[in-house]
Amino acid sequence: MENLYAILPILIKVAVVVAVLLLLPLPLVWLERKIAGHIQQRPGPMRVGWHGLLQPVADGIKLLIKEDHIPSDADRFLFKIAPVVALVPPFVVFVAIPFGEPVEVFGTQLMLSLSNMNVGLLFILAISGIGIFGIILAGWASNSKYSVLGSLRAIAQMISYEIPMAFSVIGVVMLSNSMNMMDIVSAQKNLWNVVYQPIGFFVFFVSGLAEAQRIPFDLPEAEGDLGAGYHTEYSGIRFSLFMLSEYLVVVFLGFLNVILFFGGWHGAPPFVPETVWLLLKVAFFIWVFMWFRFTFPRYRYDQLMAIGWKVLLPLALLNILISGLFMF
Amino acid sequence: MARTVQKKQGWIGWLFFSDMWSGLRLTLRYMFSKTVTHQYPDHEKWLPYSRHRGHHFIKTNEQGDVNCVGCELCAKICPCDCITVVPYEDEKGNRRPKVFDINLSRCLYCGLCEDACPADAIKLGQEYEVASTNTGALVVHLEDLIAAPRKAEEGAGTVIPASLKKNGSAKTTPQDNVKGHDWWQLIRREK
Numbered sequence: 001m002e003n004l005y006a007i008l009p010i011l012i013k014v015a016v017v018v019a020v021l022l023l024l025p026l027p028l029v030w031l032e033r034k035i036a037g038h039i040q041q042r043p044g045p046m047r048v049g050w051h052g053l054l055q056p057v058a059d060g061i062k063l064l065i066k067e068d069h070i071p072s073d074a075d076r077f078l079f080k081i082a083p084v085v086a087l088v089p090p091f092v093v094f095v096a097i098p099f100g101e102p103v104e105v106f107g108t109q110l111m112l113s114l115s116n117m118n119v120g121l122l123f124i125l126a127i128s129g130i131g132i133f134g135i136i137l138a139g140w141a142s143n144s145k146y147s148v149l150g151s152l153r154a155i156a157q158m159i160s161y162e163i164p165m166a167f168s169v170i171g172v173v174m175l176s177n178s179m180n181m182m183d184i185v186s187a188q189k190n191l192w193n194v195v196y197q198p199i200g201f202f203v204f205f206v207s208g209l210a211e212a213q214r215i216p217f218d219l220p221e222a223e224g225d226l227g228a229g230y231h232t233e234y235s236g237i238r239f240s241l242f243m244l245s246e247y248l249v250v251v252f253l254g255f256l257n258v259i260l261f262f263g264g265w266h267g268a269p270p271f272v273p274e275t276v277w278l279l280l281k282v283a284f285f286i287w288v289f290m291w292f293r294f295t296f297p298r299y300r301y302d303q304l305m306a307i308g309w310k311v312l313l314p315l316a317l318l319n320i321l322i323s324g325l326f327m328f
Numbered sequence: 329m330a331r332t333v334q335k336k337q338g339w340i341g342w343l344f345f346s347d348m349w350s351g352l353r354l355t356l357r358y359m360f361s362k363t364v365t366h367q368y369p370d371h372e373k374w375l376p377y378s379r380h381r382g383h384h385f386i387k388t389n390e391q392g393d394v395n396c397v398g399c400e401l402c403a404k405i406c407p408c409d410c411i412t413v414v415p416y417e418d419e420k421g422n423r424r425p426k427v428f429d430i431n432l433s434r435c436l437y438c439g440l441c442e443d444a445c446p447a448d449a450i451k452l453g454q455e456y457e458v459a460s461t462n463t464g465a466l467v468v469h470l471e472d473l474i475a476a477p478r479k480a481e482e483g484a485g486t487v488i489p490a491s492l493k494k495n496g497s498a499k500t501t502p503q504d505n506v507k508g509h510d511w512w513q514l515i516r517r518e519k
């Protein structure tokens with residue numbers, strides 16, 4: 001019984017987080033289409049619901065009832081599990097993300113995170129690296145040239161950008177002397193890390209865009225040359241799982257940017273709860289990602305590699321050096 | 329259309345992505361500018377300019393007779409062969425069309441009939457909602473042509489609030505006594 005009481009809050013938290021994350025793509029799809037529209041001077045979806053708010057629901061229903069097609073030459077088992085494999089890591093990273101200071105509920109301390117790991121940052125980086133497995137499986141199992149090329153590109157891109165990303169957060173870890181996400185946030189109580197670490201933020205932001213495979217780094221699903229990249233052969237519900245995981249990666253990157261460089265929930269204006277303030281900042285970053293998407297063309301593949309290895313990695317190392325000198 | 333001025337960009341600009349910033353600034357301004365989409369057919373309708381070539385109409389004179397003298401020149405010039413004219417002599421002794429049919433499902437709205445007509449009778453008007461589920465209904469007769477909307481005069485080229493009546497015919501009815509807005513002016517252009 002005692003154990004059950006201990007486990008209950010965690011179960012509730014897990015349920016809430018999973019439910020919110022599962023539903024989040026609906027407003028995000030709407031937002032993305034609205035932003036795309038307004039940048040092109042059109043209103044975007046308008047007909048289903050108020051200003052098209054129910055459009056993603058309609059699209060979702062359409063995707064669910066579409067034929068789930070598996071190419072005849074595909075590796076059926078891998079083809080089927082690939083979307084699920086791709087979906088797991090974006091959910092798992094949210095285990096380590098804190099949503100605010102602990103709150104008092106019924107006299108007990110309730111952590112606003114699923115787990116307050118002392119190596120939270122390392123965990124997040126590791127899990128987001130695993131996210132590539134779903135893409136590898138999807139590209140390989142589809143048995144299609146577009147898919148396999150898309151997934152090869154994704155793998156190479158992931159490797160090239162995971163490294164500058166990990167190096168760029170070292171500066172943050174040096175400043176807060178901890179890999180615990182709560183400690184990282186509380187170290188920014190007075191001044192946000194972006195002030196101390198502009199280069200680090202820049203490197204993290206750009207490699208984050210590449211991680212999420214968003215324009216200008218969306219080579220793995222370049223419509224122009226690859227059809228749709230690794231999910232060319234997917235349709236119906238399986239395709240929507242890939243979409244879901246892509247949107248979750250965007251959300252999670254928004255969280256990481258805010259927590260690591262923009263002070264987490266600190267600096268809230270009066271009367272705004274900390275968690276709401278954090279979510280507002282994350283929403284701002286998501287909006288920025290979408291704004292970028294409809295502004296920039298995509299880089300050529302060799303440019304992408306050159307940016308990763310010849311620009312971002314040296315910059316990240318320089319950032320570590322400068323942070324070290326200042327701390328010394 | 330946005331025309332970007334070619335600016336010379338020094339290495340400092342290159343270092344701080346001045347080109348990317350100007351791109352972002354451009355799209356940001358567009359994001360918060362007015363949209364130009366017509367909410368047709370749900371909420372708005374475009375009134376075409378008077379030069380618009382839509383559904384034909386036939387003019388009538390003061391006596392209430394049609395201007396048409398049944399010369400069949402329009403039927404001859406029509407590249408789609410979609411006009412049928414059968415002339416007769418009316419009680420006043422004038423040559424008039426007994427049958428005047430236009431098959432709108434074949435017409436390409438080229439306006440050649442209007443040009444050919446020696447009697448200032450057939451014109452192409454403002455009506456453009458001729459969609460129908462029945463091709464038979466697209467063959468319009470003399471009385472339809474006399475009753476059809478004329479060329480647009482007032483409010484031509486504006487978008488006015490309207491609503492789609494769901495009574496079988498796919499027509500959007502504009503609200504009465506509402507001035508439209510000139511949507512062409514709304515389009516954001518880079519100076």
Ligand code: SF4
Binds near residue numbers: 430434438440441
């Ligand atoms: S508009 Fe052209 S195609 Fe149509 S009826 Fe006149 S001449 Fe024929």
Ligand code: SF4
Binds near residue numbers: 413
């Ligand atoms: S509409 Fe004009 S061109 Fe055609 S038959 Fe009549 S008078 Fe002749």
